[in-house]
Structures are given as C-alpha cells and as structure tokens.
Amino acid sequence: MRDACFYGGPRKRKDSEKYHHMDSPLPAAVLLLLLMTLMNIMLYGFGAALQNLNQTELEEKAQNGDEKAAQLLKVLDKPGSFITALHIATTILNMAAGAAVFFLVREMNLRYRFATAGEETPGAVALWWVQAMAILLVLFILLLSISVVIPRKMAQDNPERWAERLLSPVSLLMKAVLPIAFPIAAISGGVLRLFGVDPDSDEEKVTEDDIKLLVSEGHEKGIIKAGEAEMVQNVFELDEKEAGDIMTHRTNIVALDGEMTLNEAVAFIRNEANNSRFPVYKEDIDHIIGILHIRDVLNFSEEAACREQKLCDIEGLLRKPNFIPEIRKIDQLFHEMQAQKSHMEIVVDEYGQTAGIVTLEDILEEIVGNIEDEYDEEEKLIVRRSDGTWLLDGMAPLADVTEKLGFAVEEKDLENFETLSGFLIAKLDRIPEEGEKPVIACCGWIFKIRQVGGKTIRTVVAAPGRRAVKN
Template identity: 40%
Template sequence: MDGCSPIWIILAVAILFVLTVIVYLYSSAVQSINENELEEIKEKNEKTYQKVDKIINDPARFINTVQEVSVLITLITGICIGFRIDKVLLRIGMAVLWVIILLVFGIIIPKKLGSRHSKGISLKLTNITYMMTVVLMPVTFCVSKIADMILKISGIDPNEPEENVTEEDIISVINEGHVQGVLLASEAEMINNIVEFGDKEAKDIMTHRTAMVCVDGEMLLCDAAEYILGLNNSRFPVYIENIDNIIGIVNFRDIMSEAQREVNDMKKISDIPGLVRKASFVPETKKINVLFKTMQSEKIHMAIVVDEYGQTSGIVAMEDILEEIVGNILDEYDEEDVNIVRREDGAYVVKGSTPLEEIEEKLHIKFDEDCETINGYLVSKFERILENDERPEIVIDNVKYKVLSVKNRMISVVLITLSDDE
C-alpha cells in the first residue's frame, strides 16, 4: 500500500465524492418533486419520466445505492488517511476535517439545492443516477439479503409493511409549517380541524337538549307561525308531549307559506299533511365524518341525536359539522356568541355552557376533572345540584368561582377571579 500512488487515491476519492454529491442532489430532488413537475418531465422526455417514476415507486433500491456510495467514500477515505499519514493526532484531525467537508459539501448543500430545483435536476441527473443504481444492483441485492437474514434471525419480519403516518405526525408537520411562516394561522387551524374531523362524535358537536328550540306538534298553525317568527332558526324539531318524543322536523319557510294560505290556521301542525317532515335519528357515538356523508347523500340538514336509552340528547345540523372544519359560521341574523367576557377589574364572566378547553386556552387554568363544561366542573366540586336562587362560591387552586345565575338547576353564569399569582 505504501507504493500506491497518491494520485490514484486522490482520484478515487474525488470520483466517489462527486458521486455522493450527485446521489444526494438527485435524492432530494426526487423527494421534493410534485405531480405537476412530473407531468412537465413527461412532456419533455418520456424515457426520463419512466426512470424517475420507477425510482419514486421503488425508493428502497435507490436509497440503498445512496447509502452504499456514502459508505464507500467514507471507507476508502478512512483507509487512505490511515495509510498515508503517520501521526495519530494528524489522522484524527484529517478524518474530522473530511467528515465536515463531506457533510457540508457532499450532503447538506446538495440536498438543499435538490429540493429547490427538483425538476431541472431530475431531468439532468436521472440517467447517470439510474445507471449507478443498475451497476450497484448486485451489491445492493447481496447487502439486502444479508440484512434480511439477520433480521429474520432476530425474529423480525423484514417484509412487514412500515407503520403509516399518524395523525400526530401530520399535526406536528402542520404546526412546524405555521411556526416557519409557510402556513397562516387560519390555514393551519383548518388543516388541523380536517385531520381531527374523523375523531369527533355527534355528541361532541350537538346542540344539547336543554338548548334546543322545538315546536309542540299540538300547537295551532297560526300560533306556531307567530312563535317562530321571532326566532333565527330555519328548522325546528316537532314533538308531542315532550322532546323525547320527536315526530319530525318542520321548516320555517313551510310554516310561513302554509300560514299565508289561511286555510289551515286553526289546525294543529301535526295534523297538516306534508308540513312536518320525517326526522333522522343518529346515536351519540356516530362519527361526524360518517354522519356528514350520510346527511350529504340523503340531503338531510338536521338530525336528532339520541342516547343509548332512545332519549333525545340534542340535535346536529349540517352547519355544525361544517363549522368543525372552517370555524364559526355567522349569517346576517346571527349574533356572535361570546362565552367569556373580561371585566374592568380583571375578573371574567363566563357562561356555564363554556367548554373547559376554551377556558383553559383563554384563562390558562388547568382543570383536573373529566367534565366538558364549567357547569359540570362546578357541580362536581359542589357535589350537588344547585337551586335557582343559590349563589355559592368556591376557591380551587387559587382561582375563585362565584355562581351568578342558575337556571333550570344548571349554572348559567359564573364569575372567575384569578389570583395575583396566576
């Protein structure tokens, strides 16, 4: 080895270094290429497109080629440094210097350039990269088989498919994109909503039975028209005796049209043919992505949510489902529903139906109970149902909660005062 010419060593290292630059440049370009750029490559050069497509569809072989070239250049360079340099410290210094050069100029810079100029690099370097893959195929095949044998001996199936990307992975990428300024806050929030869309159930987004606006089926048409005239809703569940016995859905427009005819004014709305439409009933546990498809295909705008005992839990409208993606939708008749209002003294007036998540986000309070609303949380702490005239208060973790209003045995308004330490 001492008689080996340093020129050949330098030449071998230089060639392998150039090949390393090429494979990392091309690897980054192929990973960054999109469908539109692929179509442009196809229009310009069909053969190049076929090779690029083959590499994209079989990335394992190409990745092995990249790794083999990197290992070869590292190995040969290490051997050369070991044989041509006598002093140990000098060997270490040269090895470290070479690793830095390889990382910066052979890997990092080519990868960044490849991701920025994916189409042009794919057109120029596909042939040489494909040729390298073919030349190294025997080595790649042997190395892969040896690796598979070792994995099998270790009790691992090498052919087992890799785990799919999880929702957490996607959300992490979205948040990172927002932090880096690639995505606007509204865009990131919408994408997050879409990702989490399939995890939510009807009970998570429904209007609770206590907040439902319904029409009694025994009501006369003239009275029903007068009743709904002052409301903003476009559809109303119709019940007989109580809301656990819903017989259908009535449309605001249908009632007003029927009332204008002045034929059935003194009839009960449940007795007027065709006025009350059939209601759709769904369980509380129905996934909203499935519910959305069902309502869309069957042209349903409102569904009645029932619990495991068949009692009415609430209602879900198509608008409720869409709001889970795009956020709150307000029309010209809606007033924005504000759950938390900050007073001048720093305390917060909060509606009892406010979700704990919203309070945690805005007031930076942590709740230890498995409840959904501030009403449920305080009831669990008081350990009893409050009467309408009660105004108790309680301090939990240096946060003072004072009940301001109770309606129908539910806390409707509460005053939250944070301590100076919060």
C-alpha cells in the same frame, strides 16, 4: 524480528533513494477521492431531489411534451429498482472513497518512514499517528458535508432543477451497477418472501402520525398556515369525538310544539328565531315527531287552508327525524348525514330521551372552527365588567372560565363538568331554586348566582377573593 525500517534503528539511505524512484500512488488516490466525491454529490443530490419533486407539476409538463419530466415520472412510478441501484452505487462509491483515503494515509506513512530513516523515536511516531487521525477526521467531516449534507439541502430547495440536470449522468451510473443490482435484488427478494413480504410492492404505508408530523413541520417552517394546520389536525380528531361531545344540549334546543298552528309558527320564526330547521315535538321535547324546514313553512303558508292547522296535522310539512345515540362517532355520523342528505340529527341518551341535536354545521365547525352568518349574534359567555368583576354565562365551558379568570380546578372537575353551571351546582351540592341567589366561595373566587332557570344556573357574577360582589 521487527521491521527496523518502521520501528527505528539503522536504515540505509539507498532505500530512501529507491523509494523516491518508485511510482507514487498519491496523485491517483487524490484523483480517485475527488471523482468519488463528485459522484456522491450527484447521487445524494438526485435522491433528495426525487423525494421533493411535485408529481402533479411533472405530469403537466409531461403532457406538454417535456421528455425529462416524462423520464422522471417513470422513475417515480416504480422507484423500487432505482432506489436499490442507488443504494448499491453509493455503497460502492463510499468503499472506493475509503480505499482512496487508505492509500493517502499509506503514502503519508511511507513518506514519513523514509524521510526519518534512522531518526524516528517512539514519541515522534505517536505524534505522527495523532496527526494522521486528525487529518482523517477533517477529511471525514469535509467529505460528509460536501458530498452528502450540502447537495441534499440544495436539492431539497430546488428539486426540479437538480433532478432534470442530473437525470442523464445518474442514469448512466445506474446502468453501470445493474449487473450487481440484479443478484442483490434476487437474494433480498427471496429473504423477504420467506418473511411474507412482497418485494415488488411499491405501496407506501403512510400513517396518521406521519401526516400529522409533516403538517407540524410544514407549519413550523411557515409553509402551512396555522389555520390550515389546525384544520388537518381537527379532521384526524373526528374519529375520537362522539355526537354527545358536540351536540346542542336539550336545554338550548329551539323547538316547536306540534300543537302550534302554522301561522303561530311563522310568527315565532319571524320574531324569535334565526334557525332554518326546527325540531317539532308532541307533549314534550322527549317526543320529537319531525323536523320543520323554513322553506316548507313558506310553501305551505301560501295555502290558506293550512294556515290555521296544527303543525302535526299538516300532511307533508314535517320531515322524518333521524335519531342517533350519544356515542355515535362524528366521522361516521358525517358520512351518514351526507348519504341521507340530512342536516339535523336528534341525539338520544341510553333511556331514549332527547339529549340534544347535532347539525351538519356543528360537525363542520369541529374542522374549520366557528361558522357565523349575518343573523348570528355574538355570544359573550365571559364578560369582564368595569368594576373588575366578571359576568359569566352558566353554559360557559368550565375550561374557558378557568383560563380567562386565571384560577385552577382539579383535573377530575374538568373531566366531570363541561359547564360552569354543572361545576357550581356540584359545589353547592344541590340545584338552586328559581329566584334564589346563593353565594359560593371556591378556588380563591366568590361566585354569586344571579339567575336560575330550567334547573340550571343561567348567569353568575364572579370576583376574586373576598371582594364584595355586586349584582
């Protein structure tokens, strides 16, 4: 038989009077809810503060005698047991908060039942439950905001202040839950060992993707500058690039003939070169016999007997060259060059021929960007002329040309050709002869080859559509 008190029907007024003389749990439930909310604020705020503390600053303070900094360092050094206790405490508090909310709803229900004794209808009961659910939803949103979201955000913005002020009360709370934490830790530790996981290991596994994400977030929030974020990203990309990707191509190498005398080398370096190191070859660039350093040139040129000697005949003048394959990873190459105190490596292809050179500066530029000194002349590979046409260097990167001029090529062309010269030679289907000035129409542009040399296209003039191209 259903309870007539809740579902309707005659109800005696003395039951209502009896209820009002009962001790109501409402004040206790409200007090419990407020207390649990306050404790949650402390725990969630303290946890967020710990995650954002600067350990280096804490160590400095601890060395200067700051006791709270020393205590916080102890928590940070071995956070495993503390985090377990923190999770247990928050779970217990959330359960207690749930109990408080249950008593509040129960009290509201009892008050409603006795207040409407004998008068409630099914519609009125349904309305009451809708109101109760709405109140629960509002309570949930308020509690989540006040006890979790707000303290976390405030602690993240000022972690040191929050951690120092909450250290003592949170430590007392942690001690209260230790009797519960020990058996939980024992059970979870046993299960973890069954799966081959060491529960006592505090080692954090930070991946490359984690660091990239942190850098990206830091840049978006303005904490890390764009240049700094780019450098970090470039460091991680070093192991993806090979020597062949960053080398100076053989056609652009400034090298010296070993048959050249020391005086001739000095004159060449003074008048035509800005480098400090030069590969020295015998017969051709595929037979490099050493590296000439400008400091060695100056030292040996002081000896009159050496000035008219050939570079290849002066003992001790040339330094031993190091040869590497095109596929050598840049990060590995960087460590090798550091260990060998080498600033220049000769890159050879699979047939043993010289493909190019890589310097320590080339590797550093992959991290920090272009490095120029007072002797470097700015290279203008892509220049817009006054008549609206473009003067292009054949060695200009194809991707840069397409971006500047605003036309698109197929993805396979960008993969197959690094330079404009290679792309145009492929379109022409042959290497143009020196002095020849063929015109190539493609991608909605007209390209007139202006200069050819060394089996590559040196300079090109480009104009959109069918526009006449001037020299």
